[in-house]
């Protein structure tokens with residue numbers, strides 16, 4: 517189903533056609549292709565491809581965005597960090613996805629007397645239920661990993677963050693087995709590149725999660741390798757129905773469009789996450805993941821992850837190599 521630029525260019529002319537949202541809602545899981553492109557960058561907000569994605573997240577109520585950043589030994593030379601810093605990193609960023617400043621009101625542009633000119637403004641706002649449910653997903657996630665949860669906020673400055681932290685601390689009493697710590701977002705950005713191995717699971721709001729998950733991705737060598745799962749309540753150990761949305765972490769890379777250069781492995785790993793978290797098909801998920809790793813082990817690389825001694829191939833060819841790995 518079309519979304520973003522594809523939808524804008526089709527007869528519907530809007531970034532999320534009704535038919536796309538209803539087909540997504542009726543599905544067991546949704547796999548998203550990257551959206552966006554220069555062509556639509558100067559569109560008004562309601563006609564931006566990004567708006568379509570935000571509407572889809574909101575429509576599917578997928579408030580919990582799991583963004584792993586796992587070091588790939590095969591890609592050690594692709595990371596901009598030193599080997600000893602990047603090696604062994606395994607961080608899961610749990611990003612709140614349907615609230616905060618991305619959706620908060622009031623927002624807009626208006627003339628303002630205090631400033632004597634037009635202003636642009638947004639609102640960072642979180643209700644207790646929104647914090648509680650993302651905190652529970654994060655504690656559950658940490659519990660299944662190494663049992664450490666770092667809450668990231670700006671409780672030194674922002675009221676919304678002070679409230680966020682208070683709610684996270686309250687929820688922590690339900691999870692005495694998980695070790696909770698707190699970090700300010702600016703420090704967390706620095707710590708992620710200084711000593712990323714200190715992190716297991718991170719929980720944070722929508723905007724800090726957007727930024728920090730991109731920072732974390734570079735530890736692993738390439739954002740093009742990384743998947744994400746956006747889950748609603750039924751897929752996150754709670755009780756409401758609805759499919760998960762599985763999105764690659766990268767954008768659409770318009771600069772290399774049509775050149776057969778893009779790395780499809782992140783999207784394939786999204787399909788693996790879809791199988792695992794969306795459909796409960798853990799074995800199938802593992803087969804895809806193993807096929808991707810086997811393809812890397814056999815030395816195939818796209819342009820973004822190439823290094824000396826590896827075989828540079830295009831998008832189509834690396835896909836074919838993954839298929840070969842899957843068949844063996």
Ligand code: IPM
Pocket residue numbers: 552566567569570726765
């Ligand atoms: C992401 C993207 C999106 C976001 C954009 C495309 C709306 O940057 O998924 O990280 O800001 O959430």
Ligand code: MN
Pocket residue numbers: 726727730
């Ligand atoms: Mn982003």
